[in-house]
Amino acid sequence: MSYAILQQGASRSFLDGDPFLAKASPADDADVLVCIGAAPPGNQAYKAIAIELDKECLADHVGFDAPPANVFGFARYRNGSDAPSRLVELVRLPNSDPDALKAVRQVFEAAGLAVSVCADHAGRIIDRLVRPKYNAALRLLDEGLATQADMDLTCRLGLGYPDGPIERVIRGGLADHFAVTSALFETFGASAYAPARQAVIAARREKRK
Amino acid sequence: MTSTIRTVGVCGAGGTMGAGIAIVAARAGFRAISYDVGQDRLDSARAQTAAFFDKSVERGKLPAEERDAIMARSETTTDLAELGECDLVIEAIFEDLQVKRKLLGQLDAVCPPETIFASNTSTLSITEIAAGCSRPDRVIGLHFCLPAQLMKLIEVSPGLLTSEATLETAWAWTEKCGQMPVKTQDRPGFILNALLVPFNNDCIRAVEAGVAEPADIDRAIKAGLGYKMGPLELIDLIGLDTQVRLCEAFYPVTLDPRSATPPLLRRMVAAGQLGRKSGRGFFAYEGGKMFGA
Numbered sequence: 001m002s003y004a005i006l007q008q009g010a011s012r013s014f015l016d017g018d019p020f021l022a023k024a025s026p027a028d029d030a031d032v033l034v035c036i037g038a039a040p041p042g043n044q045a046y047k048a049i050a051i052e053l054d055k056e057c058l059a060d061h062v063g064f065d066a067p068p069a070n071v072f073g074f075a076r077y078r079n080g081s082d083a084p085s086r087l088v089e090l091v092r093l094p095n096s097d098p099d100a101l102k103a104v105r106q107v108f109e110a111a112g113l114a115v116s117v118c119a120d121h122a123g124r125i126i127d128r129l130v131r132p133k134y135n136a137a138l139r140l141l142d143e144g145l146a147t148q149a150d151m152d153l154t155c156r157l158g159l160g161y162p163d164g165p166i167e168r169v170i171r172g173g174l175a176d177h178f179a180v181t182s183a184l185f186e187t188f189g190a191s192a193y194a195p196a197r198q199a200v201i202a203a204r205r206e207k208r209k
Numbered sequence: 210m211t212s213t214i215r216t217v218g219v220c221g222a223g224g225t226m227g228a229g230i231a232i233v234a235a236r237a238g239f240r241a242i243s244y245d246v247g248q249d250r251l252d253s254a255r256a257q258t259a260a261f262f263d264k265s266v267e268r269g270k271l272p273a274e275e276r277d278a279i280m281a282r283s284e285t286t287t288d289l290a291e292l293g294e295c296d297l298v299i300e301a302i303f304e305d306l307q308v309k310r311k312l313l314g315q316l317d318a319v320c321p322p323e324t325i326f327a328s329n330t331s332t333l334s335i336t337e338i339a340a341g342c343s344r345p346d347r348v349i350g351l352h353f354c355l356p357a358q359l360m361k362l363i364e365v366s367p368g369l370l371t372s373e374a375t376l377e378t379a380w381a382w383t384e385k386c387g388q389m390p391v392k393t394q395d396r397p398g399f400i401l402n403a404l405l406v407p408f409n410n411d412c413i414r415a416v417e418a419g420v421a422e423p424a425d426i427d428r429a430i431k432a433g434l435g436y437k438m439g440p441l442e443l444i445d446l447i448g449l450d451t452q453v454r455l456c457e458a459f460y461p462v463t464l465d466p467r468s469a470t471p472p473l474l475r476r477m478v479a480a481g482q483l484g485r486k487s488g489r490g491f492f493a494y495e496g497g498k499m500f501g502a
Contacts, residue, residue: 077433087433114432118421125421125429129440132467133408146400150391154400157362157389158354162435165404192407192467 001106004030009037013052013076013084020111032107040071048100050074050090050107055183058091058120067093070100076113077126080172088113089124122187123180130165131181131193137165138196174202214325214382216240218295220312221302222285223250226329229357230299232258235283236358237386243285244292251285258283261358293319297382299351301329304458309333310341317342325375327351331402332458335395336368345370349379352399353388361389364399397462406455407467410474412440413452416491417473423491424501441491442499445484449477 004027014020014036027033033046039061040049049071051061058073073091076084088108092101105115118125141148152164169177178199185193195203217234221227222243231254235241245251262279265271292298298316300309313326320326326348328338339348350366363383367376376392383390393399398406412430416423427439444452456470477483477490484490485499493500 077429085433085435087429089429089433114428116421116425116429116432118425118429119419121418121420125415125426126433128420129408129411129415129426129430130434132411133404136407136467137404140396140400140403144394145396145403146391146393150393151400153389154362154364154391154393155404158360158401159405160437190466 001032001103001110002030003032003034003107005034005036006038006040007036011036011052012054012078013074013088015084023111032103034074034107046070048072048097048103050104053091053124055122055180057122058093062093067095069093069095069097072096072101072104073120074104074108075124078172079168080176082172086113087126088115089126090115090117091120091124092117093120123184127180127184131177131184134165134169134177135181135192135194135196135199138169138198141166142197169199174199175206178203214239214296214378214385216242216295216297217382218242218244218292218298220244220289220292220298220300220316223247223254224301226353226355226357227301228254228257229355229359230301230329230353231283232261232358233353233386233388235279238282239386240282241284242292242295243283244287244289245285246287248285248287251287255283255285289315290319292316293321295320295324297325297327297379299327299329301353304330304332304454306333306337309338313338313342313348317344323347325349325379327379329353332398332455334368334397334462335366336370339368339370346372347375349375350393350395350399351379351383352401354401361387362401363388363390364393364401365390366393366395366399368395397459402455402459406452406459407465409440409444409452410456410467410469410471413444413471413474416441417471445490445492445494448484448486449474449490450483453478 002025005021005024031047033049035051051073053073053075062071075089077087077089078084090104108115116125137151141151148166152167155161155164178195181193181195217239219227219231222231223245231241231243243251259280262271262276266273266276300312302308302312309328316326328335328350329352331352335350339345348368349371352364354360354362365380380390412426415426423441427441430436430439453470453474456468459468481487482489485494488494
């Protein structure tokens, strides 16, 4: 499945020099158009169009009323400033065309990426699920449950995680965690998404710089 | 003042966790007395213990004479009074506060005053369990991970009245066993379950909300975060009924909405979809293989 890239500005999914960018076909020859920071063209000559998302939903781009069935959202998961992971969260809509979905999926899988399909919800899969856990870990740390080192060690040894929740969220950037959780809290209104104290402070300090 | 541990009793040793804890103690050179109410359960646990060490011998990790010495140090009893010789008694019985309190009261009557009582509870308060005996200063939480004989981590949790000496003695004992202790406050779920139980519930709710299929959620967590096992596969392994019990232990204490039992979980348990052990949970299982991932 061939793909073309329409890019304006930097991508969070594919950093400069990423082979995925280099292997793209000319726009006229492609089955799938991957839009990075750029609005898709008006004509719908492509089998499928994939729009890179950040914290927003796909509906931010296509609206709610009769969205095109061949347009999808995608984001390669990154923990803040960490390098992109091999996961692509591929966002579909209720009226998505299964063949078009298959085409986009093939494009990413052919690049060696793992694809998880999800609905157009805030936080998609990972941020929706892990950000409350990071918040809880930061709050429990504040409340003296254990030291940061012991909390991280417990998750590594007890659950087999490659890293603990606090070391991970700090490595990705507490200010980034603030930005992600603020967006989720705005949507869900649930206290689990309210940014933890350390993230609030990190964001304030960064703003003062 | 710290005390010396020579003999360790394990209550509920007929269960998977209790048997593993007894292995940890005996392997480290301590005399280990396994107690349970039924001899058949103890016999089964002893057979599993022997099989575990036989495998270690076969793999060349343990000399045969060391295995024989460990097995000789491993005793079983259905008579609680025989735990009177123990310096440390670890209970790994059913997760019920009243039952654990009652057991500690009984141990109080048969053990010398200096014996330390430890609870392997994963959800209950050490302080509340300790209220069942007359020596709350000598009661501590030692939460092992399953399977105890393979997992190094132990959450060590002093209750409000636990003495420093008890903490030091228990801590030193875990280290002598080659385990990795971490100190936590006496709070529901300590570290591990305080983070895991709500996270697992969030994953179940994401399925219920139609965010993604179970296989997509598990793939995302593994590929995006590097976890070895997806959360929904893990819940299937733990047992959906066990997850309900964890929620029921957590939510009334924490009132954290994330700890409340997700409605989908209740429905699946009602339908007999308990996970791997019933052949169906978030995934299907047949002949040791998982389907739908």
